[in-house]
């Protein structure tokens with residue numbers, strides 16, 4: 001690794017990045033950062049799976065060997081403090097749940113506290129989708145332990161496809177565009193297209209993310225129901241899909257992620273045309289729905305569709321073949337459901 005941190009003619013280049021969590025999303029986000037590193041930038045990466053870390057490094061350095069000296073794999077969280085050439089400006093976390101974020105941040109802060117007092121600010125950006133209370137707790141912890149540091153919720157929307165293409169939308173707890181620093185803007189723009197400041201209070205980014213994903217979960221269920229209704233009437237579902245696409249029922253789940261095969265050209269690569277594989281899986285939709293409905297309860301806000309949609313997603317996820325495929329598979333799953341004489345609805349595959 002090169003010595004880092006230098007002055008440009010106009011402003012100081014902040015270019016020491018850390019990335020933790022190289023899974024479905026993180027590997028692509030970190031790849032975009034790597035591919036846009038300037039000669040004096042550095043990127044340190046880590047995943048709890050050593051295999052994932054090594055695969056990432058091998059993949060990106062084989063594709064673009066010219067920057068390989070700027071990239072280093074780390075095998076412990078404490079290495080982000082003790083194994084780097086200079087204190088990191090930004091560390092991004094992209095891990096499954098709140099408990100993982102909490103564990104990683106605690107280890108980072110404790111290691112920083114064991115060293116010399118920090119003169120540079122490190123900002124931790126959490127792009128995972130986690131519960132708001134844990135995110136607020138971690139934010140308060142960071143500010144109490146090292147007030148110069150920051151911890152910002154920066155969840156994303158756009159899925160694996162958006163991460164792969166570098167077109168993610170970021171939602172931040174920041175009040176205005178102007179309150180997002182140029183260095184933060186530069187970093188996020190390496191991975192995404194849109195940056196939305198969602199409010200001044202910590203957790204506003206997650207609040208926006210969970211509100212949107214609640215809408216996604218509910219509309220996806222309604223789309224599956226509507227297409228099953230059309231099916232029961234004997235309608236041609238390809239024609240019905242095209243009609244919905246220009247009618248008042250139009251929404252992302254009905255059009256951009258249409259659950260009916262063969263409606264759109266193969267180059268659109270819709271999950272439905274690959275056996276509902278390759279999209280945003282039902283298990284993760286359920287996870288976000290649970291986070292959103294729990295957050296609503298925490299806020300004393302009732303949700304009309306909360307309990308009913310949560311019930312059906314929980315039921316759907318009892319079947320691994322449904323849980324692990326794209327959320328549009330709910331259309332297929334509803335086809336396996338049958339109403340009994342007493343009104344109860346059962347899954348024929350469970351009976």
Ligand code: NAD
Pocket residue numbers: 020021022023024025026046047048049052094095096097100103104127128129130156157158159160279280281284
């Ligand atoms: P993933 O399970 O594919 O990847 C998570 C990675 O984090 C894994 O490689 C895992 O080994 C690693 N990890 C777990 N604990 C760790 C720890 N303590 N330290 C270091 N690494 C650790 O998940 P994903 O699909 O990449 O999603 C990550 C987050 O982003 C989740 O919170 C998810 O809800 C959210 N998200 C996912 C999508 C999506 O479409 N997959 C879209 C938007 C947001």
